[in-house]
Amino acid sequence: MRTHETMRRIGLAALLVGTASGAVSAQVPFERLREAAQTPAHWLTYSGSYLSQRYSGLDEVTPANIGDLQLQWVYQTPVVGPWQSTPLVVDGVMYLTQRPNDVVALDARTGRVFWIYRYPTPPDHRACCGSNNRGVAILGDRVFMATLDAHVVALDAATGAERWNVELADKALAYSFTLAPLVVKDQVIVGSAGGDRGIRGFIAALDAATGEETWRFHTIPGPGEPGHETWEACPPNPETYCDPEAWRHGGAAAWLTGSYDPELNLMYWGLGNPGPDFNRAQRPGDNLYSDSVVALDADTGELRWHFQFTPNDPYDYDAVQIPVLADFERNGVTLKAMLWANRNGFYYVLDRTTGRFLTGRPFVAVNWAEGLDDSGRPVETPQPPGAPTYPGVQGGTNWYSPSFSPRTGLFYVPAWEDYASVFDGQPQEYEPGRSFVGGRPRTAAPVPDAPTVPGLTRGPINTWTDAAGSGAVVALDALTGALQWKFEMTDITSSGILTTASDLLFTGTRSGYFQALDARTGDLLWRTSLGGQITNGPMTYEVDGRQYVAVIAGHSLSTFALRD
Amino acid sequence: MRRRGFGGRWVAGAAIWLAAATGAGRAQDHAEHDPADIAYGLDVYRAQCANCHAETGDGVAGVDLRGGQLRRAATDRDLIGVIRNGIPGTGMSAFDLDTADMAAIVAYLRNMTFEIDAVPLGDAARGRTIFEGRGACLDCHRVRDRGPRAGPDLTAIGAARPPSALRRSLLDPTGTMRPIDRPVELVTADGTRVTGRRLNEDTYTVQLIDEQARLRSFDKAGLRGFRVLTASPMPAYGDRLDAGELADLLAYLVSLKG
CATH class of the missing domain: 1.10.760.10 (Cytochrome c-like domain)
Known part of the structure; x- marks a missing residue:
């Protein structure tokens, strides 16, 4: 059997070599993207499919044979800094981004590079939080990347040659793109980052053929639009600074990729914090659509519904988590659900047809709210000045992707536990393009002056320890949010999660471990140390009938497969 | 020896200083910075800054460091940035200070009007x-x-x-x-008891220096016992x-x- 498999692989490998040029110029029509979940050999969108479950139908690697998982190849980036990209794999070709805005096409079987496109990122871009880029999208024979200076470029998938390059916003005002675009039908959709620097967020669609903008949805409604009233007028004599123009620079960035339901033709986008992040007093009202999910008509960008997780947020609880879409049969009726573990520490289930709140409960310790009311609105319990607020400013989870397995019915969250911040909102006047956060929260330290959990990067020594906060993979019943199991880690995590049809769960750690758990029980099945922090989601694909699992750790992308 | 800042009030003898140290009270005018840091910051200021800015803080035309409110440095982080990077196009050059000196100079610059008694730093x-x-x-x-x-x-x-x-x-x-420095006690699979000071830890392993000053690393899963103590020796x-x-x-x- 083993020999036979090997022979088959050799045969297919020879075939691939013979058809390499055909593979490189692969065509990816919209129909392939729509059916991505049914073709798990490829990883066609940032989150694996439009449902964004980060669940793969591949099952060659199993709990029984995972001990034979072996490193196949490594691609190293020369660029220093957290590497947050998730690769795509199409017909044996991998497309990934590296800092600041390079696109690399390489052979997914060997790691050898076909081409590199280097975008001339201007040094004066004002992207918050590092030169991050999380990946590309593909349609037809083109790949698309959104850039740190608020451009979108289309490249020839076979050569890396630039086809078009359009500017969508002013980088001097701190508009930037850090996300992988979403392609739906013949449109490329992107959302702006910059919510900590006083932008007014937007989601825009471009014609994939020409780059021409077809629609733009402002994530903060303007005067006369529904929702604008949630940026309330300032009282006549406010006791503290109040900004009458708060909506103009109120944030609500869309800095992670949305999801799409082809049946409803709705796109779902998570939106970030209102600005300034920590001083709610100067922007009275709920501040829609900050910290919300919006459902947009995929053709026109028109708003169909919204749900706000954290009204008038003073904690930087961005709701940019990936909207995870899943269907459940209940009493003969299909529930089209949206599953959401929010940075604010609550897990939510929404009806994605209407946006109606179905259920919600905390998945980590929460003290900023005592619960959710029948509509899903938090019942707030603000902590007194100087007291720790749970979860802390980085949240109970953050941007790194969760996973849902339709086989187990479980929703898997990379969580931060026992972690709090002391918030201190301060008035701040808006200055174009500058940091606009309104205070400086302090992560609660176990002892005075002790190191606290690092925000983005960490060194090789865990100087903060679990006394300042620790990580976990939390497995929740997807429909109720009830805890099913928990895999506790000493260090906090910023790794996404991948599950597979063989009930494996892959995830990483900041301390550099790449590890596989039993998705049903949370038992550790396999681990290896890759020596650098894992700040993205692992993904999987198949070439020549062989399953690969890829993960970026530190400055290396490492790819594993079963020993031949 | 009496250390003195400029133009301000007398506060904080030894009793108040110790009270502040134990959390029993703090002098009102400098709640955010510790008298010991301010006092040491004066030394740093004299060595690094006074040559241009003068002991009085107004030695550079158009710049007055007294009063704690600085035009280019609303926050302490901004102030550290100015000191570390300098101000291009002006006479303000970059200063490479160690962590302690930087903390102290910031404390002092925010409290130049605070008079410092002799006690915080002795001989x-x-x-x-x-x-x-x-x-x-x-x-x-x-x-x-x-x-x-x-x-x-x-x-x-x-x-x-x-x-x-x-x-x-x-x-x-x-x-x-600091939590990373906490003492650890562990028992290996063969029953050997090891104590030491923690150097690093992750989900699966722990690294320490033992009582014989040997660097040791253990897989936690293979231990019969593992404890992190919170009391300092x-x-x-x-x-x-x-x-x-x-x-x-x-x-x-x-x-x-x-």
Whole structure:
């Protein structure tokens, strides 16, 4: 059997070599993207499919044979800094981004590079939080990347040659793109980052053929639009600074990729914090659509519904988590659900047809709210000045992707536990393009002056320890949010999660471990140390009938497969 | 010796200083910065800044450092940035200060109108005598080539930690012990008991320096017992030394720059 498999692989490998040029110029029509979940050999969108479950139908690697998982190849980036990209794999070709805005096409079987496109990122871009880029999208024979200076470029998938390059916003005002675009039908959709620097967020669609903008949805409604009233007028004599123009620079960035339901033709986008992040007093009202999910008509960008997780947020609880879409049969009726573990520490289930709140409960310790009311609105319990607020400013989870397995019915969250911040909102006047956060929260330290959990990067020594906060993979019943199991880690995590049809769960750690758990029980099945922090989601694909699992750790992308 | 800032009020003798150190109270005018850091910051200021800015803080035309409100540095982080990077196109050059000196100069610049009594920092030579003698610090700590390695090496502690942090460590070792430095006790699969000071830890492994100063690393899953202790083995010196001796000892620690 083993020999036979090997022979088959050799045969297919020879075939691939013979058809390499055909593979490189692969065509990816919209129909392939729509059916991505049914073709798990490829990883066609940032989150694996439009449902964004980060669940793969591949099952060659199993709990029984995972001990034979072996490193196949490594691609190293020369660029220093957290590497947050998730690769795509199409017909044996991998497309990934590296800092600041390079696109690399390489052979997914060997790691050898076909081409590199280097975008001339201007040094004066004002992207918050590092030169991050999380990946590309593909349609037809083109790949698309959104850039740190608020451009979108289309490249020839076979050569890396630039086809078009359009500017969508002013980088001097701190508009930037850090996300992988979403392609739906013949449109490329992107959302702006910059919510900590006083932008007014937007989601825009471009014609994939020409780059021409077809629609733009402002994530903060303007005067006369529904929702604008949630940026309330300032009282006549406010006791503290109040900004009458708060909506103009109120944030609500869309800095992670949305999801799409082809049946409803709705796109779902998570939106970030209102600005300034920590001083709610100067922007009275709920501040829609900050910290919300919006459902947009995929053709026109028109708003169909919204749900706000954290009204008038003073904690930087961005709701940019990936909207995870899943269907459940209940009493003969299909529930089209949206599953959401929010940075604010609550897990939510929404009806994605209407946006109606179905259920919600905390998945980590929460003290900023005592619960959710029948509509899903938090019942707030603000902590007194100087007291720790749970979860802390980085949240109970953050941007790194969760996973849902339709086989187990479980929703898997990379969580931060026992972690709090002391918030201190301060008035701040808006200055174009500058940091606009309104205070400086302090992560609660176990002892005075002790190191606290690092925000983005960490060194090789865990100087903060679990006394300042620790990580976990939390497995929740997807429909109720009830805890099913928990895999506790000493260090906090910023790794996404991948599950597979063989009930494996892959995830990483900041301390550099790449590890596989039993998705049903949370038992550790396999681990290896890759020596650098894992700040993205692992993904999987198949070439020549062989399953690969890829993960970026530190400055290396490492790819594993079963020993031949 | 009396250290004096400029143009301000008299506050804070030894009693108030110690009260502040133990959390019993703080002088109102400088709630955010510790008297020991301000006092040490004056030394740093005289060595690094006074040549241009003058002891009075107004030596550069158009720049007045007194009063704590600085045009280019609304926050302490901004101020650190100005000192570290300088201001291009002006006479303000970049200063490469260690962690402790930077914390101290910021504390001082925010409190130039605060008058500093003599007590926070005493005499380093006397402090060394206490350190090596009655304080018995060399029983656990090492300075250059003297002392064991059981506790953290203090050779450069005056560069790494500001005076306020060092003083808190002397008065409340358990309350200020950094979690990574916590003692660990473990029992290996063959029943051997190992104790030491933690150097690093992740989900699966722990690294420590044991009582024989050997670097050890263990897989946690293979241990029969593993415990991280929260009590510091170091005694609190508030009961063992008087205020003057504490100030001397602190001055010695501050002088340890590697």
